[in-house]
Amino acid sequence: MTTRLIGLDWGSTHLRAYRFGERGEVEAVRALPCGIRQLPADGFADAFAQAVDGWPLAPVIACGMVGSRNGWLEVPYLDTPVRIDRLAAALTPLATAEGRIVHIVPGLRDPSRPDVMRGEETQVAGVLAQDERAASHARLLLPGTHSKWVRVQDGAVGGFATVMTGELYGLLNQHSILGAALPTPVADDSAFQRGVTMARDSGPAGALSRVFAARTLMLDGVLAPTSVADFLSGLLIGEELRMALAAGWVQPNDTVTMVGDDALCARYLRAAGAFDLRIANAPDDTTAHGLWRIASEARLISPPATA
Amino acid sequence: MTTRLIGLDWGSTHLRAYRFGERGEVEAVRALPCGIRQLPADGFADAFAQAVDGWPLAPVIACGMVGSRNGWLEVPYLDTPVRIDRLAAALTPLATAEGRIVHIVPGLRDPSRPDVMRGEETQVAGVLAQDERAASHARLLLPGTHSKWVRVQDGAVGGFATVMTGELYGLLNQHSILGAALPTPVADDSAFQRGVTMARDSGPAGALSRVFAARTLMLDGVLAPTSVADFLSGLLIGEELRMALAAGWVQPNDTVTMVGDDALCARYLRAAGAFDLRIANAPDDTTAHGLWRIASEARLISPPATA
Numbered sequence: 001m002t003t004r005l006i007g008l009d010w011g012s013t014h015l016r017a018y019r020f021g022e023r024g025e026v027e028a029v030r031a032l033p034c035g036i037r038q039l040p041a042d043g044f045a046d047a048f049a050q051a052v053d054g055w056p057l058a059p060v061i062a063c064g065m066v067g068s069r070n071g072w073l074e075v076p077y078l079d080t081p082v083r084i085d086r087l088a089a090a091l092t093p094l095a096t097a098e099g100r101i102v103h104i105v106p107g108l109r110d111p112s113r114p115d116v117m118r119g120e121e122t123q124v125a126g127v128l129a130q131d132e133r134a135a136s137h138a139r140l141l142l143p144g145t146h147s148k149w150v151r152v153q154d155g156a157v158g159g160f161a162t163v164m165t166g167e168l169y170g171l172l173n174q175h176s177i178l179g180a181a182l183p184t185p186v187a188d189d190s191a192f193q194r195g196v197t198m199a200r201d202s203g204p205a206g207a208l209s210r211v212f213a214a215r216t217l218m219l220d221g222v223l224a225p226t227s228v229a230d231f232l233s234g235l236l237i238g239e240e241l242r243m244a245l246a247a248g249w250v251q252p253n254d255t256v257t258m259v260g261d262d263a264l265c266a267r268y269l270r271a272a273g274a275f276d277l278r279i280a281n282a283p284d285d286t287t288a289h290g291l292w293r294i295a296s297e298a299r300l301i302s303p304p305a306t307a
Numbered sequence: 308m309t310t311r312l313i314g315l316d317w318g319s320t321h322l323r324a325y326r327f328g329e330r331g332e333v334e335a336v337r338a339l340p341c342g343i344r345q346l347p348a349d350g351f352a353d354a355f356a357q358a359v360d361g362w363p364l365a366p367v368i369a370c371g372m373v374g375s376r377n378g379w380l381e382v383p384y385l386d387t388p389v390r391i392d393r394l395a396a397a398l399t400p401l402a403t404a405e406g407r408i409v410h411i412v413p414g415l416r417d418p419s420r421p422d423v424m425r426g427e428e429t430q431v432a433g434v435l436a437q438d439e440r441a442a443s444h445a446r447l448l449l450p451g452t453h454s455k456w457v458r459v460q461d462g463a464v465g466g467f468a469t470v471m472t473g474e475l476y477g478l479l480n481q482h483s484i485l486g487a488a489l490p491t492p493v494a495d496d497s498a499f500q501r502g503v504t505m506a507r508d509s510g511p512a513g514a515l516s517r518v519f520a521a522r523t524l525m526l527d528g529v530l531a532p533t534s535v536a537d538f539l540s541g542l543l544i545g546e547e548l549r550m551a552l553a554a555g556w557v558q559p560n561d562t563v564t565m566v567g568d569d570a571l572c573a574r575y576l577r578a579a580g581a582f583d584l585r586i587a588n589a590p591d592d593t594t595a596h597g598l599w600r601i602a603s604e605a606r607l608i609s610p611p612a613t614a
Contacts (some may be wrong), residue, residue, distance in 0.1 A: 114523040162519040204511035205554035212469040247512035302571040
């Protein structure tokens, strides 16, 4: 069993370490509560040592907020449009005290908005590595705290946009008059669909013009207090889809390739039914595939030994 | 000096008591930190006694969240369309232990959205009391934590809409990645105008599609960390104006009569310059005028003694 690569997915709130075998298969995964927001400024070396403890001295590649201003080493963004294979040429090495070198993947920046991503570029590389057709033309959606809508053309990321759907959902539920002081939410698909439909039908005014309905529908007895969270989830996800069509990030009847958490992706799939939009799930483990692909293109990995 | 009426403006976070003289002039005002959210469920009687302590036994009228489910006494909403003079016929009396009777003004409900207000109906009555022309046709804007856009036709409130602009501004500044952990804001009019313009130009996608720019413009060095708050203020107020036009709450070149806090109204005036929208400030003290007007119509006030 030969370890050919160690990959780190190191974001704001998580650190996942992958140990890759001979042909890129993931032999082991470790998850540590060492996101860059959870670490002191001088805590990166220790967290890294813990993540790779006992693993062989293989090349290391890392993506995510670890390369941000508040990360271990700030790595400049690459501006779009940018070919995905340029990520490999732009890795920035960081030598650790134990003599390892961590190669950090740069984030992307769309100067037309402006907009930025760190970590998602590696997921995009992972999707394209597994789907040659997507490399020529694709619309990708990476839902989450900060959802990303990515336009791929001719193997290049043409541009992208961030929508803070997940963060806004959290703010409204935890801190606003709509959600604070409510009982623990209970799943309610009809409340979710009511939110989706209301967002779709909000037209060019947009769903911010309707969000107070979470309160008035509850006062009216139409929405149970335990269903407000699902209503808001539907309203905000529906608004994101409405917005993506209105902004031209996708065209009606486009197929959008989606990458993300299973439960969250299931919500987007349900919401998409109310719109002229097809959403298809990407294969799993896109970050691991992306890390392996970028490291391969960067020639961090020596070719497999022949028998 | 005869006290003819005591009026209470009793909301979620404030209690203001007005003592009115012979012809409706305000002789004294008291402000107490006794909003309904700051009081225990059985704290209303004490807060009221404190508010009117030493004042003569005049009739009492009260508006605002004091009439809500979490208030002193729940008073049903009147559904729109509703003539403003129906507020007087729908006052609900509440007898206090000291033998006073508090007449509570009902809130309004727009069943078409649904949407609700409590307190603002009295401000609307105050504007119409001072401006006969507005009573036949007006578009009112009451900016705040929960901004209200009100359509007045033939002396009736035809309908209205709530936008949570102020609350959203607070959430994004205090709790989101955009605003939390930033230094104390410094006034920056060009950042404000940048936000307004970005919202206006967001078109039918709406400014939620651009709000992440508060972070990327800061990372780019275009926006100082101390200017993020004013950028977000401009973006959200601009979005509210864009939305009001897109939703048809106002028509291009309508004149909107605005009632609210001076500093906040000044922001809306500056933002309106970027839109085809004229905003005019209403006279001051609309709540006091509204309380007097409704009490007069309800014949709570005996006619002035003739000399």
